[in-house]
Amino acid sequence: MIPKPPPRDGALGFLYLPPFRVQGFSVAGEATAITVPEMDVTFDMGMCPRSALASKFCCLTHGHMDHTGGLAYWCSQRNFQGMGPGTIVCDARIEDDVRRMMDGFSALERQKTPYEIRTMDPGASTPDEIEIKNNIVLRCFKTEHTCPSIGYAIVEKRTKLKDEFMGLPQEKLRELKDRGTEIVRHLEVPQIAFTGDTLPGPHLLADDVRKARIIIAECTFFEDDHAGRAKTGMHLHINDIAEWLRVCECEHMVLTHVSRRTHLGQARKQLVQIAGEDLAGRVHFLMDHRTNRARYERQEQEAAAQAAS
Numbered sequence: 001m002i003p004k005p006p007p008r009d010g011a012l013g014f015l016y017l018p019p020f021r022v023q024g025f026s027v028a029g030e031a032t033a034i035t036v037p038e039m040d041v042t043f044d045m046g047m048c049p050r051s052a053l054a055s056k057f058c059c060l061t062h063g064h065m066d067h068t069g070g071l072a073y074w075c076s077q078r079n080f081q082g083m084g085p086g087t088i089v090c091d092a093r094i095e096d097d098v099r100r101m102m103d104g105f106s107a108l109e110r111q112k113t114p115y116e117i118r119t120m121d122p123g124a125s126t127p128d129e130i131e132i133k134n135n136i137v138l139r140c141f142k143t144e145h146t147c148p149s150i151g152y153a154i155v156e157k158r159t160k161l162k163d164e165f166m167g168l169p170q171e172k173l174r175e176l177k178d179r180g181t182e183i184v185r186h187l188e189v190p191q192i193a194f195t196g197d198t199l200p201g202p203h204l205l206a207d208d209v210r211k212a213r214i215i216i217a218e219c220t221f222f223e224d225d226h227a228g229r230a231k232t233g234m235h236l237h238i239n240d241i242a243e244w245l246r247v248c249e250c251e252h253m254v255l256t257h258v259s260r261r262t263h264l265g266q267a268r269k270q271l272v273q274i275a276g277e278d279l280a281g282r283v284h285f286l287m288d289h290r291t292n293r294a295r296y297e298r299q300e301q302e303a304a305a306q307a308a309s
Helices: 050-054 071-080 092-109 170-178 224-233 238-245 264-275 289-308
Strands: 013-017 020-027 031-036 041-043 057-059 086-091 115-120 130-133 136-142 150-161 184-194 214-218 252-256 283-285
Touching (some): 013 252, 013 289, 031 050, 071 086, 071 092, 086 092, 092 115, 115 136, 238 252, 238 264, 264 283, 283 289
Parallel strands (some): 041 057, 057 086, 086 115, 184 214, 214 252, 252 283
Antiparallel strands (some): 013 020, 020 031, 031 041, 130 136, 150 184
16 A cells, blocks of 8 residues: 555635625634735734735734744745835734744845834724825734734725715815815725634623624633643633624624634534524634635625626
8 A cells, every 4th residue: 555645735715895806814723814805904913824915914812923934035035026024013012023034034044034023012002004005004912822922903094075065066175274164074994804822701892892793713722621631722612602792893803713622613604503593604614625716616606696677
């Protein structure tokens, strides 16, 4: 008998949640790297999928190897392919550690890979912000894990004409503005929140997280008798997700960081049992390839039908 070939690498998960794509790989203890192409962001870089190279920003949630192992390669490949230096966003508490890791690779390769580090302080009295697109900023929030950790929120800033000025001609609006009258309201619309690895807590109820259009959250434990293990490892359990869903305003919640021991079909049934069909219907498992492929095919058919009508 001849030896078997090696197992194939796992396919990337993919979801189209208009107007955003959420794609990447996330298996607990192995690697997490999740890209939102429309925002030029990859959250964590435990591995470096080719599709992550186009991201201008890599936002690290914490320093565990399954979330940082592909970071140096991402910076190197962006430089090698002429895509410009990558920008690493991280918690200020781990900046020195990230630099030392990158310096180690530079020494090993005998060459300097360009990159930039932007730090964020989860304890700042005024939230740190990094503009990643016009009128779109990245913020962080402190999470609870076994090492320094943060999550991220992508927030769109909008202006809207105040009701009392609706219908006025442009000349009148310009006149009011020139006089110093505030004619618009400033709105903040949380678009995407990414929790990273964390325990449940008040940080998940902050407006930038709870009201985000899409929440990307880890859920590592599902078995009833694993609630204690989730707490010890400082991860979320499916019961935490079910409780959280009752107060979230998200259109979609994407669950990541599921371990290989968990059968995704059974996990879905379990979520329906404890949260109900309506709430569970907002939840997607990033690595549930069959379900997500069928969903995308339906989206294609609906788009084709709409275009033909």
